[in-house]
Amino acid sequence: MPIALLFMQSAQSAQPRDVAPAAHGRTSLAGQTPARDDPQPGARLSASTQPSEFERALREHLAAAHHLARWLTRTQADAEDVLQDAVLRAFRSFDRLRPANPRAWLLRIVRNCCYDLRERHERGAEAALDEETLPPDAASPVLGLASESPEARLLRIADGQALEAALRALPPEYREVFLLREVEDLSYKEIAEVAGVPIGTVMSRLSRARAQLRVLLAAGEKEIA
Amino acid sequence: MTCAEATHLIGPWLDDELDVRSAVELEGHVARCTGCGREKHELLALRETARERLPRFDPPPSLEERLLRAVRQAAAPRPRRRWIREAALMSAAASVAVLATWSLGPRVDQAGEIVDAHLRSLQAGHVIDVASSDQHVVKPWFQGKIDFAVPVHDFAAEGFALVGGRLDRVAGRPMAALVYRRREHLINVFIAPTTGREDLPDSVSSRGYRVSSWTHGGLEYRLVTDVPAAEVDQLVALLRAG
Numbered sequence: 001m002p003i004a005l006l007f008m009q010s011a012q013s014a015q016p017r018d019v020a021p022a023a024h025g026r027t028s029l030a031g032q033t034p035a036r037d038d039p040q041p042g043a044r045l046s047a048s049t050q051p052s053e054f055e056r057a058l059r060e061h062l063a064a065a066h067h068l069a070r071w072l073t074r075t076q077a078d079a080e081d082v083l084q085d086a087v088l089r090a091f092r093s094f095d096r097l098r099p100a101n102p103r104a105w106l107l108r109i110v111r112n113c114c115y116d117l118r119e120r121h122e123r124g125a126e127a128a129l130d131e132e133t134l135p136p137d138a139a140s141p142v143l144g145l146a147s148e149s150p151e152a153r154l155l156r157i158a159d160g161q162a163l164e165a166a167l168r169a170l171p172p173e174y175r176e177v178f179l180l181r182e183v184e185d186l187s188y189k190e191i192a193e194v195a196g197v198p199i200g201t202v203m204s205r206l207s208r209a210r211a212q213l214r215v216l217l218a219a220g221e222k223e224i225a
Numbered sequence: 226m227t228c229a230e231a232t233h234l235i236g237p238w239l240d241d242e243l244d245v246r247s248a249v250e251l252e253g254h255v256a257r258c259t260g261c262g263r264e265k266h267e268l269l270a271l272r273e274t275a276r277e278r279l280p281r282f283d284p285p286p287s288l289e290e291r292l293l294r295a296v297r298q299a300a301a302p303r304p305r306r307r308w309i310r311e312a313a314l315m316s317a318a319a320s321v322a323v324l325a326t327w328s329l330g331p332r333v334d335q336a337g338e339i340v341d342a343h344l345r346s347l348q349a350g351h352v353i354d355v356a357s358s359d360q361h362v363v364k365p366w367f368q369g370k371i372d373f374a375v376p377v378h379d380f381a382a383e384g385f386a387l388v389g390g391r392l393d394r395v396a397g398r399p400m401a402a403l404v405y406r407r408r409e410h411l412i413n414v415f416i417a418p419t420t421g422r423e424d425l426p427d428s429v430s431s432r433g434y435r436v437s438s439w440t441h442g443g444l445e446y447r448l449v450t451d452v453p454a455a456e457v458d459q460l461v462a463l464l465r466a467g
Binding site for chain 1: 236237263267270271274275279280283285289291292300373374
């Protein structure tokens with residue numbers, strides 16, 4: 001097991017949804033359990049600091065938020081519904097939480113709204129992700145699978161359409177970790193914050209996602225379909 | 226360093242999450258080991274494909290403005306009890322009715338507020354803000370105006386034609402109102418996110434109107450009309466299934 005990794009201090013594992021911790025978060029929220037978004041009008045924000053600062057953060061991170069929502073929902077309409085919900089939730093708690101990392105914080109809320117929508121669609125029929133969904137022994141596909149030449153494997157990996165299909169075939173918990181790392185360029189710590197899991201879980205999910213994607217790509221399109 | 230150890234570290238190494246000493250050691254191993262060298266190349270290729278060949282879903286140009294509008298609306302101070310003032314402007318008889326229901330228990334009280342909102346919409350001639358029988362027009366109309374997604378379905382085939390929708394405010398809460406027509410009767414369906422506080426009665430009659438209430442998918446529904454009860458139940462069933 002990796003022993004020499006940076007930032008291995010455990011991240012917050014069981015936070016309530018919606019409530020995004022600040023990135024370096026124990027400063028402003030020390031000792032305080034963040035409450036869920038407060039729907040009471042009393043929690044509304046002072047007009048002086050709002051909404052300009054929030055709006056700036058929203059404008060800056062909207063593309064990333066939209067991209068994530070699009071990958072975690074089925075349609076553009078769903079993604080926009082989710083974003084609207086998420087942005088209002090975010091707005092209501094922005095002043096109270098003053099997130100140190102607005103991007104990770106916003107992505108976390110968007111992500112949770114996507115999962116809420118999925119639950120509503122599926123009526124809670126699907127159990128929570130089983131961490132063993134992807135076999136851990138897929139962690140080293142190069143060493144395990146030697147049936148194809150390295151060049152042929154690299155060619156398959158370079159196929160964007162095939163990668164998209166493979167990514168959609170992954171459980172969303174793996175899909176999001178891969179996208180946040182490879183496309184949004186988030187650190188493990190930030191991904192842990194967005195997904196609400198410890199850094200160790202981010203690492204194992206990322207490793208399995210990469211391995212499984214390559215297994216799917218090597219298996220070819222027919223397997224994915 | 227063995228391959229079994231190295232292979233777990235290649236990902237974190239390429240992610241820049243490895244400490245310097247391990248990174249140096251790993252680099253040495255990867256340079257010498259064909260299998261681990263391939264692992265590194267594949268992970269880098271996977272990253273390149275993800276960054277350059279995956280579809281990038283850019284937000285539609287209007288989205289930012291719509292979201293900001295919703296935020297500004299949420300930021301505006303809420304006239305919480307405006308409906309009371311509106312009620313006061315109504316006819317004296319109606320005002321008496323409001324006061325009468327106000328003094329009753331919470332269930333009837335709430336039904337009273339719903340009936341008030343229904344009457345207000347009829348009296349003020351303000352039944353609909355968006356007139357359309359097309360659910361694909363009505364649903365997006367609510368976006369940016371209210372902070373939840375409003376489920377909209379037309380049941381014209383079943384005899385309940387969607388007429389349109391509007392924004393309303395009941396007991397200080399913003400609600401989406403969907404309007405259906407049954408023969409010459411209008412039906413208001415008020416929808417708001419559930420607060421979890423209300424103990425919703427199934428149905429209550431107040432001043433000749435029937436108020437049916439239920440929750441579904443995190444939303445509270447309150448249907449009010451003077452359509453006969455059996456027909457109301459039919460629409461309630463359609464809405465609950467929708």
